Amino acid sequence: MTVLVVYMDVIREAIARKWFLALALSTTIALAIVGLALRLDVVDGALAASRLFGQILDSDIKSIDIALRPVFQVGAYAVYYIVMVTGVFGCSGFGPSMLAPGRIEHLLSLPVRRIELLLGTYLGVVTISSVIAMYGTIGLVLILGVKTGYWNWGMISAGWLAAISFAPIYASMLVSSLIVRSAPFCGLVGISLVTAGIVAGYRENLLALWEPGIGRTAFELLMAPLPKISSLAQIAGHSAASAPIDPGEMARLVAGSSVFAAAVLAFGAWLFEKKDF
Amino acid sequence: MNAIEATGVVKTFAGFLGRRPRMALCGVDLAVPAGMIFGLIGLNGAGKTTFIKALLAVLRPDSGAIGVLGGSPEAPAIRKKIGYLPERLHLPRVMTPLQFLMSVARIKRLDNPAQHAMHQLERVGLASERSTKLGGFSKGMRQRLGMAAALIGAPELLVLDEPTDGIDPLGRAEIRRILLEERSRGATVFLNSHLLSETERVCDRVGIIASGKIVRSGTLDELCGTKDRYKLVVEQSLDTEEMKQLGFASGEQPGEWICQASDGEALMARLDQLRRANVCFIELRPEQKELEEVLSDVVNGAKQ
Numbered sequence: 001m002t003v004l005v006v007y008m009d010v011i012r013e014a015i016a017r018k019w020f021l022a023l024a025l026s027t028t029i030a031l032a033i034v035g036l037a038l039r040l041d042v043v044d045g046a047l048a049a050s051r052l053f054g055q056i057l058d059s060d061i062k063s064i065d066i067a068l069r070p071v072f073q074v075g076a077y078a079v080y081y082i083v084m085v086t087g088v089f090g091c092s093g094f095g096p097s098m099l100a101p102g103r104i105e106h107l108l109s110l111p112v113r114r115i116e117l118l119l120g121t122y123l124g125v126v127t128i129s130s131v132i133a134m135y136g137t138i139g140l141v142l143i144l145g146v147k148t149g150y151w152n153w154g155m156i157s158a159g160w161l162a163a164i165s166f167a168p169i170y171a172s173m174l175v176s177s178l179i180v181r182s183a184p185f186c187g188l189v190g191i192s193l194v195t196a197g198i199v200a201g202y203r204e205n206l207l208a209l210w211e212p213g214i215g216r217t218a219f220e221l222l223m224a225p226l227p228k229i230s231s232l233a234q235i236a237g238h239s240a241a242s243a244p245i246d247p248g249e250m251a252r253l254v255a256g257s258s259v260f261a262a263a264v265l266a267f268g269a270w271l272f273e274k275k276d277f
Numbered sequence: 278m279n280a281i282e283a284t285g286v287v288k289t290f291a292g293f294l295g296r297r298p299r300m301a302l303c304g305v306d307l308a309v310p311a312g313m314i315f316g317l318i319g320l321n322g323a324g325k326t327t328f329i330k331a332l333l334a335v336l337r338p339d340s341g342a343i344g345v346l347g348g349s350p351e352a353p354a355i356r357k358k359i360g361y362l363p364e365r366l367h368l369p370r371v372m373t374p375l376q377f378l379m380s381v382a383r384i385k386r387l388d389n390p391a392q393h394a395m396h397q398l399e400r401v402g403l404a405s406e407r408s409t410k411l412g413g414f415s416k417g418m419r420q421r422l423g424m425a426a427a428l429i430g431a432p433e434l435l436v437l438d439e440p441t442d443g444i445d446p447l448g449r450a451e452i453r454r455i456l457l458e459e460r461s462r463g464a465t466v467f468l469n470s471h472l473l474s475e476t477e478r479v480c481d482r483v484g485i486i487a488s489g490k491i492v493r494s495g496t497l498d499e500l501c502g503t504k505d506r507y508k509l510v511v512e513q514s515l516d517t518e519e520m521k522q523l524g525f526a527s528g529e530q531p532g533e534w535i536c537q538a539s540d541g542e543a544l545m546a547r548l549d550q551l552r553r554a555n556v557c558f559i560e561l562r563p564e565q566k567e568l569e570e571v572l573s574d575v576v577n578g579a580k581q
Contacts, residue, residue: 102367111353276336
């Protein structure tokens, strides 16, 4: 119950922050630009060719779902990684703001447990990033749908996969703010983890480049627990392009990200309990 | 019943990068009876804020026991009965006073948070600013809002760290009035203030903390009163030399004289001398030291 109160307060504060208004506005502008710049010529209903910024994407006239695959795939990747980057920068201030001297003492004097404060803040920020991700994705789906007459709801998976992938990233950012209370440091942790997560997705390919030894083992161990950001992005892209995806692999990746987030939050809760303010 | 009970509270801050550990509290023992205004005074770095944070479980002591309102300060049920104003309250700039107080009321699980918030805003004189963003608030306004937040839910214990800091003289008088109202309601007020005159005006008991220990505690009379010195106000005195010969030293104000007498009999003998010299006195009271003087004596004594 108290988690819900903290959660709602985070949402209220986020709504009041001008940064989020700016983000919503810039997302809308970006969607409008895409909507106006994208020239998609639909020929004979089910057949189409696509042009982006006046450049034809493929010379052959194809069935519309096949012709638009690259567009949807690029759109899914764009949504996924834009959500990651804007989420990291947009949400890096929440943890340090909650832990600011003079605020955290006041919060801790109220009838709220530290773990409730941590969870409420975490869930609030993850919800905000999810809403922004879904706003951008649904906006793109609508624009492409109106333009082409072909409604690709598979693209929405890019939005929710981005939200799922951001959850462990933000868990790490929030917990890092318990160690160093600084928004830039939080942002740095987030970007580093996104980068490491991209590398982790190509772990198997990269391992082949390493000579057997301590370095390779260290790389393997370091990459093993990380959320595989690039692998989830590929699934989002495949889903948007109506390409076949392995549900088992997707479930494994989503579960891995969730376990990583839970482990980081558990460590954060322990750290928070031990910490003096 | 005691609202606050602390026994042997020790807190040491670890030293990093070659710095020596610092012992902020060195065995604090303190009992604050319920329903009174208690003032904690001491120099900078004496451990006042650290003790307050330990009282609220914002930091955990290394050893010792702290009981607040008959329970542990860690328990949410106990914390619901506490109102706290930190020394430097950080307020979210994008929120309005009403939103901020409603958030506090919601965390305290009070019915009708808006009503509670408005009532406290009216009490501290910020009702007209209820929809102004906190980013534009002056220091005094922020402090008033912090006070309102502490008062939300009619807490049984108010812990106030420098409540009048940054507030203008009229505002201070309002804060004093609120504190006295809270005491009348039955609440206990634990006050930490650098302004000794404020402490003298409102506190029933005062504790002096020096080097992480409560070195003296008692009522103002117990702390500031002297056992063998009396202050006398006369209508028309003799000249200074003659008064000195009678055993009276001049006081701070014109017509004010100080005499020393070990007991009532010695005092009467001195007064008889005055009467024989046809000096009419209109006021006689035990001399009270200034709290500042007491603090200085106690702190210097603790250093030695």
